[in-house]
Amino acid sequence: SQQGEEDPQALSIQEGENATMNCSYKTSINNLQWYRQNSGRGLVHLILIRSNEREKHSGRLRVTLDTSKKSSSLLITASRAADTASYFCATDGDSWGKLQFGAGTQVVVTP
Amino acid sequence: KAGVTQTPRYLIKTRGQQVTLSCSPISGHRSVSWYQQTPGQGLQFLFEYFSETQRNKGNFPGRFSGRQFSNSRSEMNVSTLELGDSALYLCASSLGTLEDTQYFGPGTRLTVL
Numbered sequence: 001s002q003q004g005e006e007d008p009q010a011l012s013i014q015e016g017e018n019a020t021m022n023c024s025y026k027t028s029i030n031n032l033q034w035y036r037q038n039s040g041r042g043l044v045h046l047i048l049i050r051s052n053e054r055e056k057h058s059g060r061l062r063v064t065l066d067t068s069k070k071s072s073s074l075l076i077t078a079s080r081a082a083d084t085a086s087y088f089c090a091t092d093g094d095s096w097g098k099l100q101f102g103a104g105t106q107v108v109v110t111p
Numbered sequence: 112k113a114g115v116t117q118t119p120r121y122l123i124k125t126r127g128q129q130v131t132l133s134c135s136p137i138s139g140h141r142s143v144s145w146y147q148q149t150p151g152q153g154l155q156f157l158f159e160y161f162s163e164t165q166r167n168k169g170n171f172p173g174r175f176s177g178r179q180f181s182n183s184r185s186e187m188n189v190s191t192l193e194l195g196d197s198a199l200y201l202c203a204s205s206l207g208t209l210e211d212t213q214y215f216g217p218g219t220r221l222t223v224l
Binding site: 103 | 142
């Protein structure tokens with residue numbers, strides 16, 4: 001079963017615009033991670049945020065985490081056509097090797 | 112460092128057959144997790160191996176099994192294939208603690224006819 005929901009399910013923007021997607025989860029976590037998937041290929045790890053962190057940056061990515069609301073957001077600034085992909089949040093818990101994924105947000109960036 | 116590799120990349124089987132998929136983790140990683148991805152169910156955890164021992168298992172029938180070798184390479188096996196087993200199978204490797212990042216391979220696309 002899915003750990004949570006991602007919102008929106010799909011997002012269409014133009015190059016240069018920012019893209020924001022949200023993730024909600026249900027149980028307590030140690031970390032929350034964001035992954036990108038291009039066209040049914042493997043998942044590429046983008047960023048990990050620990051439960052005691054509130055915000056983290058990596059290049060054009062900004063992730064926030066609100067453990068009181070059990071939610072996270074991923075912001076991609078100045079988007080490029082190459083950012084076209086599906087984005088997933090994944091949470092861990094006290095369970096070896098098991099990540100629970102949301103349904104993903106499909107992002108399309110048009111030139 | 113080389114990334115996670117999976118073989119084969121594509122596989123076509125018929126119902127009732129069995130299949131074995133292989134995963135080679137990043138050098139130094141001792142944990143391998145397997146996931147099934149389908150359009151209907153999304154990404155679902157199958158099982159995790161660490162130092163040749165299964166430490167965790169998801170909610171899949173016994174037809175799905177796996178193992179890990181002393182060099183940390185892992186295989187998963189699906190017996191008596193059903194049409195619903197058609198999916199992208201992903202493996203991920205990590206150092207093996209609870210808070211590690213998992214790094215994914217490119218996946219094996221299994222089609223069951």
